[in-house]
Amino acid sequence: MKALDRLRRVRPPSAPDGPRAARWVPHLMVVLIAVAALAGLTIRPVSDTNPGSADYVILAGAAGLRWDDLDPQRTPTLWQEATKGSIGWLSVRSAMRVTCPSDGWLTLGAGNYAAWPRHTTGRVCEPVQPALTRPDDIGANLTEQRSVVQNNQDRLPYGAVPGALAESVRCTYAFGPGAAMAAARPFGRVDKYQPEFPADSDGLLSDCNLSIVDLGSVTGSGEQRRRKAQAADATLARVLAARPPRSLLIVAGVSDTERSNRLHVAIAEGEGWNGGRLTSAGTGRDGYLQLIDLAPTVLTALGKPLPERLFAGRSVTVVEDRPADVADAMLGVHNADHRSTAQTAVAEIFFTVLAGLQILLFLLAVPVMVRARRHAGPRGPALPPPRIVAALELALIAASLAIPAALVADATPWWRNAHPAWVFGTVTALFIAIGTALIRFAPRYPRTLWPLGAASGIAAMVVGLDLLTGAQLQLNGVAGYSAVYGARYAGVGGVGLGVFVAGLLVLAGSLSQWIVKRWRPVVVVFLGGIGVVMVGSPYLGADPVGAVALTAGVCVAAAISTGGWLTFPRFAWAAVAGLGVTIGFALLDVRRPAPEQSILGRVLTELLNGTAGPAMSRTAAANGQALLDSPLTLLAVAGVLMLAFCQFSPWGGLNRLFGLHPALRAAGAGVTVTTLIAGMLNGSALSVAGAAAATAVPIAVLTALRVLLHAADRTRPEGETDGPGGPLLREDPALTTRQPG
Known part of the structure; x- marks a missing residue:
């Protein structure tokens, strides 16, 4: 009887402490936090202006030219121009997965992602051999241009118009076949043309305000590649000798030459372009620009207006603070091309291995959870041995920390080793062990929710600190994104977003369990509001679509954090709050000038003017490709199946877990809503959800297992010792309101 009286006197965690709080205070806090999040999202960095103007622009391109081809x-x-001018890493993404020379030159002239028809397949790209006719001694005709333009308009989802750059200037002068492809107008006419840059070129570069020079292709390896780089350098020397005053020289490695993605050379030298790193609003990362950025840069330097809705790139600008020595700036430990190449190979291995290990771990957890279930009869299977339970818990914690540990491992120069995959795996395993030990040997480890909250907090903290320091760990990182693919260059990537969302919302759910019900939505909205600002701010995450998705997830989580289901009134209030933040941010973004808009503003602008069809087609195609190609899809499916088994199987324990901890069910709903919306709208399908599942599902299984092991526990008089199952429910206030299930 004494034990029963003690149990009745235990106050559930939802009971208010101290003076009764005013009912309107939590609601006011939620509104203020939402307004603060919206205000944080509306702040945009001041856009840079072009550093200088010019009377002439000379664009010299060399297919395949990379920074390690340069030597003093x-x-x-080339070395002298790089030393004098501004430099950067050029991503040569086109309408094709690998940009061959013809695709690169065509994309350069279109200012948008374009593609030249391919007739062969193989490891090496086709040489540039367009069909040219010369009806006079002045210009030339690109005979295939009309069909190429039609193909890009009708069959490709980018709406590129090859020749848009040439149509925007008075006349163009092309030297070489690749230059002719970039300088041809949409109907095929090249204003002035010569098959190669002549030795006697006095006055030629001042005939037109835009001259495009084909420096040749740098292909192969070893001595062959060095000779071709020297030939390109010799041609550039003749160009410099004939260069008119007040001219801007742009040197670019316009494409790849093999069926692999690489980063290439970008140099701009002229008045106002001396020193510094090249960048653009399209990349948002100092030192990085895209091939599609060169066309708007040419027109901006010449003082010409940009054609409406034709260019996909942004004008290039210069940021200061670069090492004076080119080798220190672009080679050695700062060789982004080598790092991105290693990242591409290692990332596929890492996520494939992670998916396999997590699936194996889930299969091993099933019999342990079956034995952990308490049966109603007098006899049943014995509980799993404590050592097995302890080992499984450590393995589940380690699995949840795998992606955060991989992010931290990207801070080391693993990619410079001869065996980068082994080095990266070893470093990642070391950080996983450190994180697991921090959780395991903490004094609060026996608490039911401690591993869940601690692992979630570590995941959110790793991504959050990375965003606060410029997302250096995600750029060309195994758990981040690669610049060679041209999808993202700054801010939070799909993997980082999934880890951050899962960590933040699960942490909010864990913390909410220790306060009264009335204040749980405040905790969720407070942490969620911080997350929305970090994800959507152009200074940090630079992902407004992710911020909109997180807003929806936070609203859903806050609505059901006090328990119960997502009823219609709750859904209505959550929808109104989410739409309010989203619409407010979107309207402010749409009203900005086009060069300053985020991706959300550009999409809404396209929807309003009826040109959103290509963008929607690209997103659908990207979703389909990511769904089939990414190992994260397998992680997402495995996580959903494991949670489904835990939810609907009698041995699962997830129903009991959610009954005891309704805020965790709310967190799970918020993570699901956020990751699905963000993945589909960003064109990454289940990649965001897969990263979230890899982080949250293992520790959810661990917590469900602990709840099963404590299912038959009862409170006890003070002084009794703990049994083999661990601390009893009296030590965990959140578990004193146990419900059947």
Whole structure:
């Protein structure tokens, strides 16, 4: 009887402490936090302006030219221009997965993602051999241009118009076949043309305000590649000798030459372009620009207006603070091309191995959870041995920390080793062990929710600190994104977003369990509001679509954090709050000038003017490709199946877990809503959900297992010792309101 009286006197965690709080205070806090999040999202960085104007622009391109091709002795002209001018890493993404020389030159002239028809397949790209006719001694005709334009308009989802750059200037002068492809107008006419840059070129570069020079292709390896780089350098020396005053020289490695993605050379040298790193609003990352950025840069430098809705790139600008030595800036430990190449190979291995190990871990957890279930009869299977339970818990914690540990491992120069995959795996395993030990040996480890909250907090903290320091761990990182693919260059990537959302919302759910019900939505909205600002701010996450998705998830989580289901009134209030933040941010973004809009503003602008069809087609195609190609899809499916088994199987324990901890059910709903919306709208399908599942599902299984092991526990008089199952429910206030299930 004494034990029963003690149990009745235990106050559930939802009971208010101290003076009764005013009912309107939590609601006011939620509104204020939502307004603060909206205000944080509306702040945009001041856009840079073009550093200088010019009377002439000379665009010299060399297919395949990379920074490790440059050398002060072998290529003195290129090295000198790089030392004098502004430099950057050029991503040569086109309408094709791999940009061959014809695709690169065509994309350059279109200012948008374009593609040249391919007739062969193989490891090496086709050489640039367009069909040219010369009806006079002045210009030339690109005979295939009309069909190429039609193909890009009708069959490709980018709406590119090859020749849009040439149509925007008075006349163009092309030297070489690749230059002719970039300088041809949409109907195929090249204003002035010569098959190669002549030795006697006095006055030629001042005939037109835009001259495009084909420096040749840099292909192969070893001595062959060095000779071709020297040939390109010699041609550039002749260009410099004929360069008119007040001219801007742009040197670009316009494409790949093999069926692999690489980063290439970008140099801009002229008045106002001396020193610094090249960047653009399209990349948002200092030192990085895209091939599609060169066309608007040419027109901006010449003082010409940009054609409406034709260019996909942004004008290039210059940021200061770069090492004076080119080698220090672009080679060695700062060689982004080498790092991105290693990242591409290692990322596929890492996520494939992670998916396999987590699936195996879930299969091993099933018999342990079956034995952990308490049966109603007098006899039943014995409980799993404590050592097995302890080992399984450690394995589940380690699995949840795998992606955060991989992010931290990207801070090390693993990619410079001869065996980068092994080095990266070893470093990641070390950080996983450190994180697991921090959780395991903490004094609060026996608490039911401690592993869940601690692992979630570590995941959110790793991504959050990375965003606060410029997302350096995600750029060209295994658990981040690669610049060579041209999808993202700054801010939070799909994997980072999934980890951050799962960590933040699950942490909010864990913390909410320790306060009264009335204040739980405040905790969820407070942490969620911080997350929305970090994800959507152009200074941090730079992902407004992710911020909109997180807003929806936070609203759903806050609505059901006090318990119960998502009833219609709750759904209505959550929808109104989410739409209010989303619409407010979107309207402010749409009213900005086009160059300053985020991706959300550009999409809404396209919807309003009826040109959103290509963008929607691209997103659908990207979703389909990511769904089939990414190992994260397998992680998402495995996580959903494991949670379904835990939810609907009598041995699962997830119903009991959610009954005891309704805020965790709310967190799970918020994570699901956020990751699905963000993945589909960003064109990454289940990648965001897969990263979230890899982080949250293992520790959810661990917590469900603990609840099963404590299912038959009862409170006890003070002084009794703990049994083999661990601390009893009296030590965990959140478990004193146990419900059947």
